[in-house]
Amino acid sequence: MAKVPPMPLEEAQKHLLALASPLPVEHVDIEGAVGRYLAEPLLARRTQPAADLSAMDGYAVTGKDMAGPWEIVGESAAGHPFAGEVGAGQAVQVSTGALLPAGAGAVILQEDLARTDHRIELTGDAPVPSHKHIRRCGLDFMQGSEVIAAGSLIGPADAALAIAAGHKHLPVCRMPRVAVIDSGDELAADPEACEPHQIPASNGAMLLAMARKLPVDAWRSGPVADTLDAIVGAFEGASHADVIVTSGGASVGEHDLVRPALEAWGASLDFWRVAIKPGKPILVARRDRPLGPQIVIGLPGNPVSSFVTAYHFMLPLLRRMLGARYALPMQIVTKLGAPIRANGGRREFVRGVWNGQNVVPHILQDSGALSALAASNVMIDREAFAPEGKEGDDVRVFLLQNGGIA
């Protein structure tokens, strides 16, 4: 197995995503659907605006008599339409969002008019074109049209749009159940009682926090001892999980028992080792059961390796199960704010700080260094054997913060 060369990142991600499908659809109220992904295209149940509206406060006129003056014959306020029709030389007072009266073809802003009793005359500019301040029926969407594409992340604007389109509930995929397991004899469950030969079990909480950025039902267990029985027992304890995420024990050492435990538990290995730094020893396995498949992602124990592989594998898998259109993380291009060294033979994700204009790589890049990871807000994507980079060069980065909200 160790002779198989590590897989390129994209190929491994493709393998992983092919193992899973979006989970069954359920319907939830719109407020509860925010942060989830739309499972089916959403069609408008109504047209918006449902009729021509005034977009400004002013006076509606026919549009054929723009020189004025006009006689005011009534008012159309938001929610209180004018029942009659506007004729030549006449005007109806309109407020923003009010129905445009029958016969009206132009709205003149009240700032551009002088009013005396029931008469208005032009003191400023007439609108050009004359229909400028009219919001036409169906301008936003028409009944029956697709307003939100399947797989979209339901954000605040989508929630408003769905409601405006006449919906109370949205179809979303059921939340994946995710079990996070810390494993290793050296791990102390209680960070306040950690002996010198131990290290606090910190990966589980980190992975749980990452998973919980998505709408999932996630929990953690462990730390589990480095024995086959203990690890198999932990897998058995997660029998209702759709996804099991372990950290540690993924490498080649004698105490790295995740692979043998998977085999003993009845899962089949899909791939092991990806050509990335940090995170090379990641493994992925699948176990079939009547309830649907369980996917195991065995992350390397080094904390930064765990984080980077969770970012590139665990989160995309969860997004796929949630029905997301874009399961993989996206990059942006920015400039280097400081030089970066030439890269070795593995594609590397260099932790750094981006200030919105440029990115400075962190000095400390050890895969055990949580301090540098926590201080970073991006990962710089460095291809295998990338030459050194100088200040001002373009680089591609994955954002770890400032995720969009819309």
Ligand SMILES: Nc1nc2c(c(=O)[nH]1)N[C@H]1C(S)=C(S)[C@@H](COP(=O)(O)OP(=O)(O)OC[C@H]3O[C@@H](n4cnc5c(N)ncnc54)[C@H](O)[C@@H]3O)O[C@H]1N2
């Ligand atoms: N001979 C080789 N040794 C190693 C190789 C290799 O190819 N040949 N790969 C190295 C790489 S790369 C990585 S990454 C690590 C990954 O190893 P494991 O996944 O087996 O992780 P462990 O050995 O169990 O732990 C590594 C490190 O991380 C700490 N750890 C583990 N779990 C946690 C946790 N839940 N919370 C906090 N810290 C954790 C652990 O104490 C170790 O310090 O293997 C290299 N070795």
Ligand code: MOO
């Ligand atoms: O891949 Mo290991 O994750 O380099 O430290």
